[in-house]
Amino acid sequence: MHDDLLNKIDHDYTVKKLEEMIAIPSVVKEEKELAYYLQGELESLGFETELHEVEPGRPNIYGWLKGAKPGKRLNFNGHMDTVPVVSGWDTDPFKPVKKDGKIYGLGSNDMKGGIACTLSMLKAFADSGHQFKGELSFSGVIDEEAYGEGAKAMLKTDWSKVDAILLGEPSQGTKENPTALGITGKVLYDIYVHGVAAHGFSPEAGVNAVEQAGIILANLHKLKIAKRDGFKGNYSTLKIEGGYKVYSVVVPAECRFEVNRLTVPGETVESVIKDMENLIAS
Numbered sequence: 117m118h119d120d121l122l123n124k125i126d127h128d129y130t131v132k133k134l135e136e137m138i139a140i141p142s143v144v145k146e147e148k149e150l151a152y153y154l155q156g157e158l159e160s161l162g163f164e165t166e167l168h169e170v171e172p173g174r175p176n177i178y179g180w181l182k183g184a185k186p187g188k189r190l191n192f193n194g195h196m197d198t199v200p201v202v203s204g205w206d207t208d209p210f211k212p213v214k215k216d217g218k219i220y221g222l223g224s225n226d227m228k229g230g231i232a233c234t235l236s237m238l239k240a241f242a243d244s245g246h247q248f249k250g251e252l253s254f255s256g257v258i259d260e261e262a263y264g265e266g267a268k269a270m271l272k273t274d275w276s277k278v279d280a281i282l283l284g285e286p287s288q289g290t291k292e293n294p295t296a297l298g299i300t301g302k303v304l305y306d307i308y309v310h311g312v313a314a315h316g317f318s319p320e321a322g323v324n325a326v327e328q329a330g331i332i333l334a335n336l337h338k339l340k341i342a343k344r345d346g347f348k349g350n351y352s353t354l355k356i357e358g359g360y361k362v363y364s365v366v367v368p369a370e371c372r373f374e375v376n377r378l379t380v381p382g383e384t385v386e387s388v389i390k391d392m393e394n395l396i397a398s
């Protein structure tokens with residue numbers, strides 16, 4: 117059955133699905149149109165489907181194909197959202213461009229490519245007519261590039277009871293072992309630095325919150341980023357804000373910054389919060 121299914125994979129279909137999905141903008145918070153598209157695709161493959169409204173206008177999509185007899189449940193998962201459009205694009209990010217054997221477009225890699233491969237595999241399976249036990253399903257979730265609300269909502273439903281979930285994310289695993297067991301976690305540090313305001317002509321009378329934040333940021337490389345084969349632990353400062361709203365010569369008393377941290381199996385929310393606390397205290 118394995119070889120037969122591999123032979124049935126239609127690469128033209130995979131590419132077509134990827135191009136169609138790139139052309140449907142699904143920047144985080146605007147995943148709805150892609151959810152409807154995936155619902156249509158899954159239904160055309162003979163899957164039953166359900167939209168799960170996680171927030172108003174922001175549904176997850178679930179689709180499933182039941183085997184002739186009860187058995188294990190296998191779910192293929194993908195996040196529908198992409199990051200926003202940032203500067204640096206030479207072409208329209210929502211118009212797929214084929215170049216040097218690659219397809220460029222927002223989300224082509226992360227992770228509409230993974231979803232296209234999953235659809236292609238599901239199509240090969242559905243078209244084969246192979247009898248099977250159990251249930252084959254797909255879940256498309258919202259908000260992965262933000263707070264992960266789609267996956268959290270999914271895990272509060274019966275979908276948390278599947279026997280295995282396989283993600284088509286591009287960033288995990290190694291070349292030798294591309295299917296990683298597990299996935300990186302994510303912690304968003306939201307850090308407020310409180311100083312003491314003073315007139316800017318007498319900075320010694322205050323404590324400059326922006327400069328204090330700068331000292332912490334310059335020392336982030338001292339965070340104890342754990343290493344584990346096949347997983348990527350790291351950190352990245354995403355945002356900083358502080359100081360006056362209207363120009364005035366005042367030593368800022370407040371500053372806030374956000375640092376994203378990827379965690380690897382073995383680390384916990386508590387352990388990485390402690391790590392940051394230790395850094396700030398040092």
Ligand SMILES: [Zn+2]
Nearest residue numbers: 195226227285
């Ligand atoms: Zn992703």
